[in-house]
Amino acid sequence: MHGSSPPLTGSDVSPAELIAARPQLSRHALDGLMLEGVPLAAIAAELGTPTYVYSAETLRSRYAALIAALAAADLEGQIRYAVKANDHLAILRLLGGLGAGADVVSEGELLRALVAGIPAERIVFSGVGKSRDELAHALEARIGQINIESTEELDDLSELVGHLGRAARVALRVNPDVDAGTHAKITTGRAQDKFGIPAGLIPSLYARAAALPGIIPVGLALHIGSQVLSLAPFRKSFAVLAGLARGLRAANLPLERLDCGGGLGVPYANEPAPGPNGLAGALGRAFRGLGVELLLEPGRWLVAPAGLLLATVVRVKSGRERPFVVLDAGMNDLMRPALYDAWHGIVPVAVTDGEPIGGADVVGPICESADLFARNRPLPRLCPGDRVAVLDTGAYGRVMASSYNARPLAAEAMVSGERWAMIRPRQPFQDLWAKERVPDWL
Numbered sequence: 001m002h003g004s005s006p007p008l009t010g011s012d013v014s015p016a017e018l019i020a021a022r023p024q025l026s027r028h029a030l031d032g033l034m035l036e037g038v039p040l041a042a043i044a045a046e047l048g049t050p051t052y053v054y055s056a057e058t059l060r061s062r063y064a065a066l067i068a069a070l071a072a073a074d075l076e077g078q079i080r081y082a083v084k085a086n087d088h089l090a091i092l093r094l095l096g097g098l099g100a101g102a103d104v105v106s107e108g109e110l111l112r113a114l115v116a117g118i119p120a121e122r123i124v125f126s127g128v129g130k131s132r133d134e135l136a137h138a139l140e141a142r143i144g145q146i147n148i149e150s151t152e153e154l155d156d157l158s159e160l161v162g163h164l165g166r167a168a169r170v171a172l173r174v175n176p177d178v179d180a181g182t183h184a185k186i187t188t189g190r191a192q193d194k195f196g197i198p199a200g201l202i203p204s205l206y207a208r209a210a211a212l213p214g215i216i217p218v219g220l221a222l223h224i225g226s227q228v229l230s231l232a233p234f235r236k237s238f239a240v241l242a243g244l245a246r247g248l249r250a251a252n253l254p255l256e257r258l259d260c261g262g263g264l265g266v267p268y269a270n271e272p273a274p275g276p277n278g279l280a281g282a283l284g285r286a287f288r289g290l291g292v293e294l295l296l297e298p299g300r301w302l303v304a305p306a307g308l309l310l311a312t313v314v315r316v317k318s319g320r321e322r323p324f325v326v327l328d329a330g331m332n333d334l335m336r337p338a339l340y341d342a343w344h345g346i347v348p349v350a351v352t353d354g355e356p357i358g359g360a361d362v363v364g365p366i367c368e369s370a371d372l373f374a375r376n377r378p379l380p381r382l383c384p385g386d387r388v389a390v391l392d393t394g395a396y397g398r399v400m401a402s403s404y405n406a407r408p409l410a411a412e413a414m415v416s417g418e419r420w421a422m423i424r425p426r427q428p429f430q431d432l433w434a435k436e437r438v439p440d441w442l
């Protein structure tokens with residue numbers, strides 16, 4: 001594997017250290033693991049498991065920290081939350097209410113953002129494969145910005161603008177040819193990746209866009225990848241963007257904003273991470289004095305630490321080298337370990353004597369060897385029926401879930417202070433086949 005994504009093995013950070021580094025998590029002497037003011041055991045008792053639980057306060061405080069970092073760096077910036085990280089309406093409503101817009105990558109996400117009450121002018125449409133229908137619907141909804149990924153897409157959009165008589169505010173997405181140093185499956189800014197337009201083609205394409213009737217170029221965009229844990233790739237790609245912006249200004253082309261994408265990484269294993277202040281420093285160095293508005297498209301950084309996945313130990317199976325702790329949550333609920341070798345903290349919910357007694361392989365029930373959440377993880381003794389929380393699963397968790405092995409989609413809940421609410425019931429079994437049709441000739 002490649003880059004700095006933490007592997008399934010190799011991190012000895014203990015449950016106590018994981019809890020200590022997460023402000024909304026605590027361990028109560030009687031109630032066990034708490035998220036804000038709510039004992040997670042109470043949610044598990046009522047909704048069963050697997051269940052995703054999100055902390056509203058974590059979302060609010062992280063959004064506020066991003067805004068504060070931009071202000072401290074004296075930057076004019078706006079947030080366009082990357083909906084694909086977690087598209088639940090309650091999360092979109094909460095972030096939209098704080099002032100966030102949305103970065104969407106499909107018509108479904110566009111509709112979700114609108115249904116959640118995010119104003120169309122605060123919506124950015126990204127993605128390499130927007131269909132003509134999707135572009136037409138985006139024009140009809142009068143969204144704020146369409147990020148163009150290719151010459152061909154600009155041609156399609158221009159034709160649609162002509163047909164529909166609706167103007168389009170566009171940004172050209174630059175491929176800065178920078179390696180984000182992240183897992184190969186989530187790096188997007190290298191020349192060989194499918195995303196964006198090579199920097200060398202930007203000046204002429206931007207001039208062409210400005211000359212097209214109904215196309216209003218507002219600036220440039222980039223997004224170099226996800227779970228980026230070092231500032232160097234941000235600095236390099238922002239320098240490319242600033243250079244291009246200066247060139248466009250010098251050519252008297254209109255440019256009002258730079259969309260700097262998402263990608264800010266989170267410390268899943270308490271590793272050092274740049275955070276919003278580091279990012280704002282890099283933005284300031286590249287763009288201060290240019291007189292442009294900045295857009296940020298964070299997904300993971302805002303929502304990953306706000307969520308956890310509650311699961312129950314089904315069985316502890318003895319293994320040749322160490323025990324297997326088999327959970328009722330699997331790769332169908334949380335794909336990240338199987339897909340990206342992602343490391344997630346796993347913390348017992350009940351009060352335990354705390355100290356890990358030895359390594360275990362934590363696995364799910366799915367009939368795939370990739371259904372493995374952690375290898376040789378130091379954990380306290382766990383017994384069937386015990387509950388655990390898989391931490392930092394608010395991003396790219398539930399949105400990637402499937403009902404593989406005919407396992408219904410997990411329930412979801414949100415806490416805020418001492419309140420909590422179920423925000424999605426567990427999928428009933430009959431929903432699994434409700435829309436299936438058996439031809440009458442069978």
Ligand SMILES: *Cc1c(COP(=O)(O)O)cnc(C)c1O
Binds near residue numbers: 105127223226298301
């Ligand atoms: C996925 C994506 C994001 C969000 O990435 P995170 O790593 O979750 O912050 C932002 N912009 C675009 C264009 C994306 O595709």
